[in-house]
Amino acid sequence: MAELEAGSICMAAGGGGRLRNALSGVLCAFTLLLIGVLAFSIRLFSVIKYESVIHEFDPYFNYRVTQFLSKSGIYEFWNWFDDRTWYPLGRVIGGTVYPGLTLTAGTIWWLLNSLNIPLSVETVCVFTAPIFSANASWATYLLTKEAKGHGAGLMAATILAMVPSYISRSVAGSYDNEAVAIFALIFTFYLYVKTLNTGSLFYATLNALSYFYMVCSWGGYTFIINLIPMHVLLCIVTGRYSSRLYVAYAPLVVLGTLLAALVPVVGFNAVLTSEHFASFLVFIILHVVALVYYIKGLLTPRLFKVAMTFVLTVGLALCFAVVAILAALVASSPTKGWSGRSLSLLDPTYASKYIPIIASVSEHQPPTWPSYFMAINVLAFLVPAGIISCFLPLSDASSFLVLYLVTSVYFSGVMVRLMLVLAPAVCILSGIALSEAFNVLTRSMKFQRPISDDTLPTAGDSTPGSSSTATITTSTKNANIKKEKMGTISKERSSKKSRKETELVGSSPVRPEKEEKLCVLPSEASAMGILFLIMLCGLYVIHCVWAAAEAYSAPSIVLTSRSHDGLHVYDDFRESYAWLRHNTEVDDKVASWWDYGYQTTAMANRTVIVDNNTWNNTHIATVGTAMSSPEKGAWEIFNSLDVKYVLVVFGGLIGYPSDDINKFLWMVRIGGGEFPHIKEQDYLRDGNYRVDAQGTPTMLNCLMYKLSYYRFAETDGKGFDRARRYEIGRKHFKLTHFEEVFTTQHWMVRIYKLKPQKNRVRGKLKLKLKSSSKTSLMRKGAGKKNPWR
C-alpha cells in the first residue's frame, strides 16, 4: 500500500515547479526501488515456507543445463550432446534448447563468482525468477510511461509486481523460461513503443537486441513478431502512418530476423515457417505505403491521383505475387507450414483432436472462468476502464496497448499457460485506469476549496486567462464527481461504470453555466471514491499475498498436508531419486512416464528413456505401450530398450491425485496413436475409467496397474485407494517379470527392477532329460503365475 500512496503523491507532484519536479523524480525512483523490492520479496514465500529448492519438472532440466554450462563453458554447451536422456537416441541439448534463461543465470553466477561471492549454481537458479520479475515491473513502468505518463507507469508496475498469474510462474525456485521471458516481452514492447514515439534509430537497434533476447528465452517470441506487424497494419489502415512507424518497424524485421536465425533452436525457421510470414508481408506493405506517402509529398494532388493508381496497381500486383508464392509454399508443406503448437493456438480444438501429447499437458488446456479470477482478480473489472482511457486520446502507444490486450485475451482463452502473456497487458491497462481515476478524484479534491471561495469572482471576472480555464476544468470535474456519486451505489461494477462515465464526460464539451449548479457535494464523493479505490487495491493486495503464500509456493517435489495431528511432509520424490543415485549403476536406464524424466536425470543422474522435452512421439508411445501392456509384453519392450528399472508414481496410499494411474489414459492414448493394438476401449468400462472391481480385465492386467498396486492390499487388508476413493479390483497378485526393489515411505514412488532372463539353455536340456509330466506341472505353475487374460 505504501507504493500506492507514494504513486499518487508522485502524480500529484507532477505539475509544480522545478524543485517539485526534482522531488517527484526522486520520489519516482524511490517508489520504483520499493516496487522492485516488493516484486522480489513477494516471491520468496516458497523459500521461507519450504526451502531453497528448484521446483517442478522443467526447472530441473534448466538447472541441469546451467550446471553443465557453468562447469564446461559456453562452447561445450553449444555442442552438448546429452546421452543420458532419450536412450538410445540421445538429445542435442545445445541445438534444441532456448538458451536465454540458462545463459542469464550462468552469467549471473559467473559474475558473482568473479567478484568472489561464492554462491552455488542452485542458489542463483532459485533466485533468477524473482530478480527478473523486479526487472519486469520496471519494464512495465517504462512501457506504461510511454503511453500514459509517470503515474500510470508506477501504478502498472506496482500491480504487475504482484499479479498472481505472473507469480505462479516466477516464485523463487521456479526456474523456467517464462521467468525471464516476460521481462523480455515487456521490455521489447517498451522499446518498440519508445522507437515509435521518438523515431530514433538507436532505440530501434536496442529493440532488435531485446527481441533477440526474447527469442533466446522463449518460444513465445512468435507473439511479438505477430503482434507488432498487426499494430503496424492497424496504424496504416487507420491512417496513422508516420515515418516514425517506418523507423520502428523496418529495421526490426531485418535485424530481428537475422538475430533470431542466430539462435540454434530457431535457425532457418525464422524465415521458413509461417509464424514469421506475417511480419514479412507487413514489411512489404509498409514499403509500398511509405513510397505512396513519399510520392504524395512530391506531387500536386491532381497528379498524385494518377500516380496513386499507378503505384497501387503495381503494389497490389507485387503483393499478390508474394501472397501467391507464400500460399504455394505453405500449401506444399504437410502441416500447412504451421507447427502443432501454433495451430492449436489458432484452432483451440486442434490439439485435442490430433496431438495427444500436447493435449495431455494440463497447462495446455483452455482455462476456466475461476482461473481468470484467480489469476488477475479485481483487475478484470478495471480493464474496461483502462481501454476507454486509452481511447482518450488515442495515440500510437495506447492503440498498441489495446491491441496487445485484445490479442492476449484471445490467446489466454486458448491455453491456460498463456494467461502469463495476458497478465502484463491487464496490469498496464488497469494501472492506467486506476491512475486516471485517482487523478480525477484527487484533482477535484484539490480544486474543491478554491471554487467555493471564488465562485463570485469567477462568475464576473474579466481576466479570461488561466484562472477561468482552471475553474472550467474543476467544475467539469465536480460535475463528474457528482455523477459518480450518483453512480456509486455499491460494489465494483457500478463504480467501474461511473468511472467510465467520468472519463467520457470529462472529454465532452463543457457548458459552464450548467456546471456552476453542479458544484455541490463533490468533496465527499471524491473522498468516497478514493477510499473505495484504495479498498479495492487492498483487496487485490490481500489476494496476491494469499496466492503467493498459499497457492503457488509449493515446490511440488515436496508435498505437505495439514491434518488434525499436525503438518505432514511428503518428501518421497527426493527419497526415491536419492535411492536411485546411490543404489544403481551409473549407466543403468530408468523407465518412467515422461513427466519424471527431467527430475530423474537431474536428481538421480540416471539415463532415462523419455523426458519432458516431448520431441519424439514414437518413443513416448513405446513407453506408453509398455505401461499399458501385460507384464510379459512390457518386459520385452523394456528389455529391448536396455531398461533396468521402472519407476511409477503412486498416490493411492496418501491420496495424491496426480499419480500415474490418473495419467494412465494418456499413456494408452499416446501409445495407441502409434501402436494400434492398444485400444482405449479395452481400458474403459462403459466409457468410465476405473480400477475397482468393475475395471476391465485388460486394465487390471496391465503393467501400470500391477506396478502401482503390487502388495497394496497388505497395507490395510482391503486395498482402499485414497486417491480414487474405492477399493481396487485385483488385490493379491504376484509379479513374474519384475521385482520390487524400493518403495518410498509413503509409497508415492515405487521402483521395480526387471528380472533377468531365465537361463534357457539349461532349462531346455533339463526339459529333454526329465519326464514330460514334470514339465507340464512347471508350465501349469507358470500359467498360474502369469495370468494375463
Next chain:
Amino acid sequence: MPKAAGDAKLLIQSLTKAYAATPTNLKIIDLYVVFAVATALVQVIYMGIVGSFPFNSFLSGVLSCIGTAVLGVCLRIQVNKDNKEFKDLPPERAFADFVLCNLVLHLVIMNFLG
C-alpha cells in the same frame, strides 16, 4: 489510351522535376539505397539460377543488402529537412545512430555467414 500515356508522361516529368529539387546529400543516400536494393536483386536472381545451398550465406547476403537499404531509408527520413517529425534531431545524431545500427547489423551478419 493516349490520355493515360499523356498522364504518365506528365507524371514522370513532374516527378523528375520534383526530385531534381531534393538536396544533394539526400540524392547520395538515394543512390546508396538503390545500389543496395540492386545488389539484393542480383543475389536473388543468382539464387534462382544456381540454388540456395549454403542457405545462411544467401540469407545473410540478401538481408545484409536489404538491411543496408532499410537503414539508409531511415537515415534519409531523419536527415530530411522537410520532415517535420524530426526537427529536433540533429543530423549528426541521426548519422551516429545509423552507424551504430549498421555495426550491429554487420556484426550479426558476420556471425551468421558461417
